[in-house]
Amino acid sequence: MGTRHENILGTIGRTPVIRINRLGPPGINLFAKAESFNPLSSVKDRLALGVIEAAEASGELEPGQTVIEATSGNTGIGLAMVCAAKGYPYVCVMAESFSVERRKIMRFLGAKVVLTPASEKGSGMINKAKELAAEHGWFLTRQFENEANADMHSRTTAVEILEDFADQQLDYWITGFGTGGTLKGVGRVLREKSPDTKIILCEPDNAQLIGGGIAQERFDDGSPAASHPSFSPHPVQGWTPDFIPLLTEDALGLELADRILPINGNDALNASRDLARKEGIFAGISSGATVAGALKICEEAPEGSTVLCMLPDTGERYLSTPLFDDIEADMNDAEKQISESTPNYRFG
């Protein structure tokens, strides 16, 4: 396929797989799939197009109808793009705790952003979206339960991975979960077409909803009935909400995870910084977390193994978060010294 497209939606997917050269141990082939190459810079662009086109096809979404979703950001940004390109009004419900740049990007794309109190957590923003959809007759995309989310990953992400490793056995595939769309959609295709690939599911070490083994309470529609008792706030935005999504539970029921790997938040932040400084790959916190998981696997994997991890989004979305805590806006001492090493165009 060429690079000329009828609209922005044609540019979703076909993201590159990139070798990681300096972070892993010698003798292991470590690769990352960079979802920041999607038009709005995250894996969620795929989901957004998948759920809207499925709803158009089923008639659930009518021309001009308002679309609504509860999201920590990337899904909202993807949906704002898809709705703008297709002409649907879009309302995003988002907890106030997520980064400010995410709200601004959505509003720039023409969306309305309704904030919910941080104290109500992820389930509070979902219940608000349900309430608004029922009151106004809006189409709720239900990203955490919608099969079209996983289907899109089976049709696109999984196929791309198989193509990129057609000539090389893929031994490990590593991901986290936000909705579980990536896990379920890619996982089931790998099981069928690449059965020797081990699937590693990462989650924050202080929010081990899967590893802890406690079941999720649900309503009949599959949505969470309560916040999960193993949840505590963690720095990996986009990963592990305060409940186990239905799509994630489905994936676990299909035995799509060979291993559950807890990841420390600081390790995630540091791996994201290392990706930038040692590989030139600018990715977000969940990407760092997935790389931190991949590096643990690399330590244990037999020599010659090939490992692929997902990089869900770009670091640019985290300028106001702890990821940038050690980045100053003003010149530091080393930079001042450089400035002072020649006589002109300097301060004071």
Ligand SMILES: Cc1ncc(COP(=O)(O)O)c(C=O)c1O
């Ligand atoms: C930054 C980030 N990382 C990871 C994920 C996980 O993707 P998925 O929803 O397919 O599980 C998401 C989405 O939830 C995300 O926004």
